[in-house]
Amino acid sequence: MERNWNELKQHVRYRELLQLCQRRLAGEPEEINDRTALEQIEAVVLGSPDTKNCSHEEKGMVIRRLFLHLRRTLDFLSPYAQDPNVTEIMVNGPDLVYVERGGDMIRLEESFDSTEELEQLIRRIGAGVHREINEANPILDARLEDGSRVSAVYKNIALNGPILTIRRFPETTLSMEELIRWGTITQEAAEFLEELVRAGYNIFLSGRTNSGKTTMLSVLMGFIPPDERLIVIEDSAELQVETSGRNVVRMETRSANVQGRGQITIGDLIRASLRMRPDRIIVGEVRGAEIVDMIAAMQTGHSGSLSTGHGNSPAGMLRRMEAMFLAAAEYPVESIRAQIAEAVDIIVHMDRLGDRSRRVMEIVEVLSCEQGEISFNPLFQFVPGKGLNAVGNGLVHKEKLEMKQRYTTDIPGSGEKKQGI
Numbered sequence: 001m002e003r004n005w006n007e008l009k010q011h012v013r014y015r016e017l018l019q020l021c022q023r024r025l026a027g028e029p030e031e032i033n034d035r036t037a038l039e040q041i042e043a044v045v046l047g048s049p050d051t052k053n054c055s056h057e058e059k060g061m062v063i064r065r066l067f068l069h070l071r072r073t074l075d076f077l078s079p080y081a082q083d084p085n086v087t088e089i090m091v092n093g094p095d096l097v098y099v100e101r102g103g104d105m106i107r108l109e110e111s112f113d114s115t116e117e118l119e120q121l122i123r124r125i126g127a128g129v130h131r132e133i134n135e136a137n138p139i140l141d142a143r144l145e146d147g148s149r150v151s152a153v154y155k156n157i158a159l160n161g162p163i164l165t166i167r168r169f170p171e172t173t174l175s176m177e178e179l180i181r182w183g184t185i186t187q188e189a190a191e192f193l194e195e196l197v198r199a200g201y202n203i204f205l206s207g208r209t210n211s212g213k214t215t216m217l218s219v220l221m222g223f224i225p226p227d228e229r230l231i232v233i234e235d236s237a238e239l240q241v242e243t244s245g246r247n248v249v250r251m252e253t254r255s256a257n258v259q260g261r262g263q264i265t266i267g268d269l270i271r272a273s274l275r276m277r278p279d280r281i282i283v284g285e286v287r288g289a290e291i292v293d294m295i296a297a298m299q300t301g302h303s304g305s306l307s308t309g310h311g312n313s314p315a316g317m318l319r320r321m322e323a324m325f326l327a328a329a330e331y332p333v334e335s336i337r338a339q340i341a342e343a344v345d346i347i348v349h350m351d352r353l354g355d356r357s358r359r360v361m362e363i364v365e366v367l368s369c370e371q372g373e374i375s376f377n378p379l380f381q382f383v384p385g386k387g388l389n390a391v392g393n394g395l396v397h398k399e400k401l402e403m404k405q406r407y408t409t410d411i412p413g414s415g416e417k418k419q420g421i
Helices: 005-011 014-026 034-046 056-071 075-081 115-128 176-182 187-199 213-221 266-273 290-299 314-328 333-343 399-406
Strands: 086-092 097-101 104-107 139-143 149-153 163-167 203-207 230-234 248-252 280-283 306-310 346-352 358-370 373-383 387-390 408-410 417-419
Touching: 005 014, 005 056, 014 034, 014 056, 034 056, 056 075, 075 086, 075 115, 115 139, 115 149, 115 163, 176 187, 176 213, 187 203, 187 346, 187 358, 187 373, 187 387, 187 399, 203 213, 203 314, 213 306, 213 346, 230 266, 248 266, 266 280, 266 290, 280 290, 290 314, 290 333, 306 314, 314 333, 314 346, 314 358, 314 373, 333 358, 333 373, 358 387
Parallel strands: 203 306, 203 346, 230 248, 230 280, 280 306
Antiparallel strands: 086 097, 086 163, 097 104, 139 149, 149 163, 346 358, 358 373, 373 387, 408 417
């Protein structure tokens, strides 16, 4: 009967094998490649008296684990970080490791040998992106080389030990056709949003965590005309941005150093972007005081801006924007609501359903703020069993669409279009 990992590592005295391998590899005269390292690890494992009565599969498991620990940044998590079907890796302390694969949550049999081993991994990740995590700086938000987003919390504020979460994103940009095929959105709604993006409507994507907002934002960015200059601002760069042949500037926030200096916020980057001659400002997510700068940018001629935020509904998204605004600046509530209503044209609300599918639930037009309340014009709504359908209301504010059509003329005999002057 095959032993699980916890039983096996005790039987073979894994910590002693690890130390033997470390000494063997450290004794090499120069930097060695993976193949040589694997051969050395195999020699240690196969020569150990503790592995003599282990099965071939068990010996292979020990060799694999030692190799990943000594030669891979993410230790035994590395294969899952390279699996295209794994979208999330969740480590809840040293003993509980989960992955989300194909929409299913799976608990792994493998675990970290100690809290110290997990802490070492988290510090190694932080060092790779020039960020520190320790008891004085217990929270880490970072990005791996492949674009995966990393969030870690140190043991002094996480009661069940150090916490590590790695969210992976598709290596290639998804297309709207794929989202339509998966049922995330309908053809009719997709064509409608494409028209709005091209015309320069300010669009906010709302929804809870893991509802598909970032994916949809990446797809909508693909509809922006190629001759426009984009400024893309994110906490951690995760948007799939097509930069080949396009006028794109990408900026990322920076945390404060150990002396508490050098922090660059999303608000700082939005203000800096206004001096870069942007046609469109794309903010990966608005979650705090930067809402003031984002709304100001939308109100001052930067049409076609796109962003996301956490909200349980379109109305809930606007209430959160209002609360963020109030926390950042002392303005009358009526004035804040009027500014938001003037700046935001469309809200696309997304959610993740019980079957783990991601869906566009609502598309609404933000009309105006009258008597202190923001009014909506529902355009599309998801109904269980019927899907996402137009509710029959037409777009009220058509000025941007009409302006786009008015200044786009056909070039005779070419089938192409050019901008009017």
